[in-house]
Amino acid sequence: MKLSKQFKIVTYGIFFVTIFVFLIVNIFQQFNIYKEEVSKETKKYIQIEKSKLKEKVDLFAEQFEYILNNVNAPKKHKIEAFKKIIENYNKHHLDKYIFIDSEKGGILVYPDSKLLGINLLKSNNEKLRKLKEMLIKASHSKEHFIVYEWINPKTGKKELKISYVRHIKHSPYFIGSGIFLNDINKIKNEIKNYYLNEFLDSMVLFLLLILLLTALFYVLLKNIENKLKNDLTVFEKFVKKEKIYKNKIYFEEFRNLAVKIIKLLKEKSKLLKNIEYKTYFDELTSLPNKLKLEKDLKKLNPKGSMIVDIKNFSLINDYYSIEVGDMVLKNLAKNLKNLLPDNCKLYRYSADEFIVLNFGEILCKELVEKIFSYFKYKIIDIKYKNEEIPINIELIMAIIKDGNKENIIKKLHLALLYAKKNDLNIVFYNEKMDIEEKVIKKFESIEMVKKALTEDRIIPVFQKIIKPDKISYECLVRIKEKDRLISPFFFLDNVKNTALYFEITKTMIRKSCEVFKNRREDFSINFSYKDLHNDKIKRYLKEHIEKYNLQGRVIIELLETEAMEDFKEVIKFIKEMKPYGIKTAIDDFGTGYSNFSYLADIHPDYIKIDGSLIKTINKNKRYYTIVKHVNYFAHDLGIKTIAEFVHNKEVYDVLVELGIDGFQGYYIEEPREVI
Incomplete structure (x- = not known):
């Protein structure tokens, strides 16, 4: 008994219309996801770049303010000293150079020496006069950001630029830095290409699945027809793994193809998870790493933080070996994790630096002293080459009590440097720690x-x-x-x-x-x-x-x-x-x-x-x-x-x-x- 031609046409028609609608809807959805991801990542990149600009300019502005208002030296000498610092910075960062200008006078610092000393307010070019007025206004505003057209020192051409400009307190000067939008567009194109490849990969896999479904549907109809004709079930033949041959199509081959595609998808998923783990977790200690910390800080709001460093850790590596040093780090990571409460998250930031983010109550002095004392009086027994090496480590710990996550890593390192400089084991960060100038240098x-x-x-x-x-x-x-x-x-x-x-x-x-x-x-x-x-x-x-x-x-x-x-x-x-x-x-x-x-x-x-x-x-x-x-x-x-x-x-x-x-x-x- 054969299926009628009309039945086949209707059945195939319904199937292909369904597949076509499903395909169009999926493509539309995936394309929207692609656009959203590109938009989201581009905005994220621009925001990061703006944050970097703000952080850099604020840092140099605060330094300039300190030199102008606190250093006991002739004003001319103070300005010249700071100019040298900025000029040295600009030599290595031409694409994101820093400029200093005077509201009433000429330009103090700029990569092109031809513009030095020129007061744009007195320029014959009306655009330049308006630009300086806009820069002065931006330096006093709340946002401090401004978009304008300026010459790119790398290309020599005029391009759109976004800058962060800040007024120097108690002075006529303002300082700024920016990024050209062409550089942002290059990154945007890279982001587009990345997500476009992802989009195309998903489409290829989707089309393979449609091809598989079409083939399976075709085989299914043929087998229904064979069942009616031969009074045998497809199930019996499938169990016996007999090949159903009709028009040179093998059901077993399609089954194997389906298994391979599913296996491929599983392997890709496993590979992505493995890449993600290696990207965001430290191989030695299995703790989340620096990249994971930076990612978490963008979406999490800790109530406090702490950095833990091993004093003179390099001596362990030099005296015993790097392998012994690694064992010490693993032991430290394990014990730190056990000592910290559940509302704390531990990261390995660099070689012998560990950072703790606290999401519960404020990190109290008692907990910090407990951790310090534990390691101070503990002998770590390291088994290496059939020997047992007793090692005692001393920690340096810097703590931020508040939940303000702005520049948290920088503040922790400033406090850590302060502790090392003053031979202290435990330090609580405060804004008055006077080491920033030396750190910059x-x-x-x-x-x-x-x-x-x-x-x-x-x-x-x-x-x-x-x-x-x-x-x-x-x-x-x-x-x-x-x-x-x-x-x-x-x-x-x-x-x-x-x-x-x-x-x-x-x-x-x-x-x-x-x-x-x-x-x-x-x-x-x-x-x-x-x-x-x-x-x-x-x-x-x-x-x-x-x-x-x-x-x-x-x-x-x-x-x-x-x-x-x-x-x-x-x-x-x-x-x-x-x-x-x-x-x-x-x-x-x-x-x-x-x-x-x-x-x-x-x-x-x-x-x-x-x-x-x-x-x-x-x-x-x-x-x-x-x-x-x-x-x-x-x-x-x-x-x-x-x-x-x-x-x-x-x-x-x-x-x-x-x-x-x-x-x-x-x-x-x-x-x-x-x-």
């Missing part, structure tokens, strides 16, 4: 050094030292910035506790050795106490001395204050480097303890008398007497002396009269990039 320095290392702009400059028997050079580190050289005074101390510091040392070793490999003079490189303790740095130095055959020509300069801290380590270093002919010099002698007894133990080849004693030696009898006795004592021990900061003939003549062995300073020669 430190972050700027780190950013500057990172960029300089990436672009190979860390270079040595060479200052001549004249001695009775020979000439040598001191290799001094600088950052090359277009047509100027930046002194280490502006960056070196700020990166001393980072891995960047050792990269600077390695760069100085490599580039200095390359310069002197084809010359005859001796040359000196500055080492810190950290360098002496770093086996990789010492090995790097040895390798380059051997590579360029520089045995007997390298002098390592050590600061007097650092050499005094552990002169046994200095003696060990001297013995280790003896086969390579490395000489040593104690730098800036006279600034620290000036304990002559340790010189006999270390017995350096040179001591370099600090410039603070040298520069007025021709006028200051006390300094004259000190240098005279230092020189006498050094010679008695067989150590040669070098005077630093020899800046004029009068000073030089006095030093010659005293019998100093070597001379260095601008009178002899200024540091040079090429020799």
Whole structure:
């Protein structure tokens, strides 16, 4: 018995109309979702960028206000000092530069020097006059945001720009920064492409499902027809896994296709969950990570927060191993989680930093002290390589009591830095913590050094030292910035506790050795106490001395204050480097303890008398007497002396009269990039 042709046409018609309506509705819904997601993510991005602008401008504005109103110095000097900070920032952030203008005067800071000093209110261009009036108005408004057309320094073309502008209290100045809408449009296009791909993927899967349903429907009708004809049920054939063959269509094959599609969908779902977990959770501790914290802060409102840091955690990694350090972190995470009440959420923010968000009652002092005491008196037994290592850790904890989540991460880190600076274990954040200026400078320095290392702009400059028997050079580190050289005074101390510091040392070793490999003079490189303790740095130095055959020509300069801290380590270093002919010099002698007894133990080849004693030696009898006795004592021990900061003939003549062995300073020669 066969199904009638009319029945088939009606049945197929109803089926395909239903599928078509379902397809159109689904496409419409998915497209709306696509548009909503693009719109939502774009708004979210713009809001984030606006928040960043506000945070950055407010930060610099507060700093400028503090300098203008609290620092005891001539106003001109204060303005110039702050201008240098902003100009340095702008060099590394040209796309989001900061500008400073005066309501009645000219522009103070702007990337294009041609506009500096120009008062737009006096411009012949009416648009520029109106723009400045709008900027002044925006700086005094509640919103502070303004949209206008301006030249993009990167493209040289006029583009729409959104800026955040703020008035500097008790002054005629206003400060601002912005982002060009073309940059926002680029991100918007990226968001569109991302969600478009998602939309197309879902459509492909949906069409595959429709194809499967169509095939299954076709097979179903055929099997109904076969049932009527052969008096056999589809169910019996399906159970027996017999193939129902009609017009070369196999029911079993479609069943397998359906299974594969369902499996594919499950695998995709599992993969997405796995990606989400790896994105938002820390692999070591299984705690939510930094990204998850930032995401949660956008939608959650904590009543308080806390950051927990392990004091001197790097020593555990250095002394035991990174594996042991990881075990300590896992143990800390587990115990912290157990100690915290249910209304708190724990995150691993970075290496040894954990952040707690509190959603219940305010974080009380008793709970904080309980956590601190627990770890203070607890010995953590770490099992490593068939050994049990007992480790005791000390925590540093910074707490924010209020529920204001604005700049919460920044405030926690400011409080943590305050605790470290003042050697405190527990600190409650307050607005009066005066460390923000140093933090800004430190972050700027780190950013500057990172960029300089990436672009190979860390270079040595060479200052001549004249001695009775020979000439040598001191290799001094600088950052090359277009047509100027930046002194280490502006960056070196700020990166001393980072891995960047050792990269600077390695760069100085490599580039200095390359310069002197084809010359005859001796040359000196500055080492810190950290360098002496770093086996990789010492090995790097040895390798380059051997590579360029520089045995007997390298002098390592050590600061007097650092050499005094552990002169046994200095003696060990001297013995280790003896086969390579490395000489040593104690730098800036006279600034620290000036304990002559340790010189006999270390017995350096040179001591370099600090410039603070040298520069007025021709006028200051006390300094004259000190240098005279230092020189006498050094010679008695067989150590040669070098005077630093020899800046004029009068000073030089006095030093010659005293019998100093070597001379260095601008009178002899200024540091040079090429020799």
